Amino acid sequence: MRTVLVTGSAGFIGFHLSQLLLQDGFRVIGFDGMTDYYDVRLKERRHQILLQNEHFSCKTGMLEDHDALHALCMEHKPDVIVHLAAQAGVRYSLENPRAYINSNIVGTFNVMECARELGVDHLLMASTSSAYGANTEMPFIETQKADTQLTIYAATKKANENMAHSYAHLWDLPTTMFRFFTVYGPWGRPDMALFKFTKGITDGTPIDIYNHGDMYRDFTYVTDLARGIRMLIDTLQCARKARRISPRVTLSARSRRIVWSISAIRPRCACSTSSRPSRRNSARKQSGTIWICSRATFRPPGPMRPC
Numbered sequence: 285m286r287t288v289l290v291t292g293s294a295g296f297i298g299f300h301l302s303q304l305l306l307q308d309g310f311r312v313i314g315f316d317g318m319t320d321y322y323d324v325r326l327k328e329r330r331h332q333i334l335l336q337n338e339h340f341s342c343k344t345g346m347l348e349d350h351d352a353l354h355a356l357c358m359e360h361k362p363d364v365i366v367h368l369a370a371q372a373g374v375r376y377s378l379e380n381p382r383a384y385i386n387s388n389i390v391g392t393f394n395v396m397e398c399a400r401e402l403g404v405d406h407l408l409m410a411s412t413s414s415a416y417g418a419n420t421e422m423p424f425i426e427t428q429k430a431d432t433q434l435t436i437y438a439a440t441k442k443a444n445e446n447m448a449h450s451y452a453h454l455w456d457l458p459t460t461m462f463r464f465f466t467v468y469g470p471w472g473r474p475d476m477a478l479f480k481f482t483k484g485i486t487d488g489t490p491i492d493i494y495n496h497g498d499m500y501r502d503f504t505y506v507t508d509l510a511r512g513i514r515m516l517i518d519t520l521q522c523a524r525k526a527r528r529i530s531p532r533v534t535l536s537a538r539s540r541r542i543v544w545s546i547s548a549i550r551p552r553c554a555c556s557t558s559s560r561p562s563r564r565n566s567a568r569k570q571s572g573t574i575w576i577c578s579r580a581t582f583r584p585p586g587p588m589r590p591c
Contacts, residue, residue, distance in 0.1 A: 285339070287311045288517070289362035291395060292369030293342055294318060294327035296473050297410070297464070299334065300510040301366065306337045308514065313360045314342035315353065316369060317387075321376070322474050330471060347391025357398040364517055365402075367395045367409040370441075373475060374414060377437035388440035396451050406458045406517060411445050413465045413502075414438035460516055469506030 288305055292298040293314025302312045314334065318324055334340045345352040347369055371377075371387040392409065399407040415430045415438055433439040445461050452459040474480070484491035 285309065285311050286364065287313060287360055287362045288364045288366060289313045289315065289357065289360065291315045291347065291365070291367045292410075293334065294331045295368060296469075296471060297467060297506060297509060298366075298368045299330040299471055300469070300506045301368070301513055302334050302340065304507075304510045304514050306334070306339055311339045312341075313356065313362060314340065315345060315347075315356060316342065317346045318344050319371075321371070321373065326471070326474070346387075347394055348386050350394045350397070353394050354398055354401075357402060361402060363404060364406045365395065365399050365404050365408070366513065366517070367392065367407070370410065372437070372473070374435050374437050377435045381436040384436050384440045388437075389443060392444045392447065396447060396457075400451060400455045400457055404457075406460065407448070408460045408462070408513065408516060409444060409448055410441075411461045411463045412438060412441045413463050415442045415445065415463060462513065464509065465502040465504050467504050467506050467509055472506070 288310050290298050290302050290305070290312055293302050293312070294316035298314070298316070302314060305312050312334070314331065316327065316331070318327055331342055335342070343352070343356050345356070347353065369387070369391070371383045377384050395409075396407070414435065415433060430442060433442050448459045448461055451457050474483075481491055483489075
């Protein structure tokens with residue numbers, strides 16, 4: 285039985301990925317800091333669900349704690365590491381930038397060091413669509429230069445990409461990076477727009493609409509994303525001698541104007557406290573926010589299959 289270490293296993297994406305890996309017969313080791321960036325009870329409940337499977341175990345710890353992470357890796361010796369843990373949130377990076385340096389730079393370096401020492405089959409790490417920053421050519425594609433990040437969050441994630449590239453080169457460490465585009469679905473983060481919209485509608489409270497609603501996003505359903513990561517775990521083994529980067533895969537996504545999302549949610553909120561239209565606060569675009577975030581519609585020439 286192959287072992288996968290998933291950092292951020294109590295997080296939104298990490299939870300769904302861990303579920304899928306367990307279903308596919310992997311042994312999953314979770315590592316999560318259980319920080320209070322949002323309600324910890326949601327993270328605890330995700331872990332409780334995963335712990336119902338005998339092949340899942342977890343440890344609470346911070347990425348910056350090299351000794352704790354290293355001890356876990358040496359104990360379980362994972363074959364693959366999927367690094368999803370990070371200090372997330374574009375807007376929060378304006379309030380607490382140091383948290384992003386500690387978690388996303390120092391923490392990611394610790395993960396990479398453990399992967400190097402173990403000689404894992406594959407290291408997969410999360411980046412973000414925010415890495416495209418001030419790029420104006422749409423839709424975004426992976427071959428574009430991405431040197432103009434607009435927030436500390438995006439800058440730390442782009443730094444992770446550069447760090448991963450150097451480690452792949454220096455230590456022959458098979459590495460794949462992901463740039464996620466607005467992931468949504470069940471058990472999602474409550475600070476994400478769709479959940480904030482839903483809460484505002486059901487509670488009858490105003491909804492903040494940034495840039496006066498003139499914003500667009502590609503949305504990716506979380507189980508589609510988890511399935512893509514699962515297939516990429518094995519994909520690199522096929523071409524390990526030939527290339528260091530897995531083929532680019534764009535998952536199902538739909539570009540939507542933000543105000544459309546509110547209009548779509550409203551009729552489905554039967555528990556709304558008011559029959560009146562949702563209340564909206566029109567606000568200026570926040571610093572560092574990309575007003576349109578869309579990716580190229582690329583599909584591989586054939587179905588992706590594990591080797």
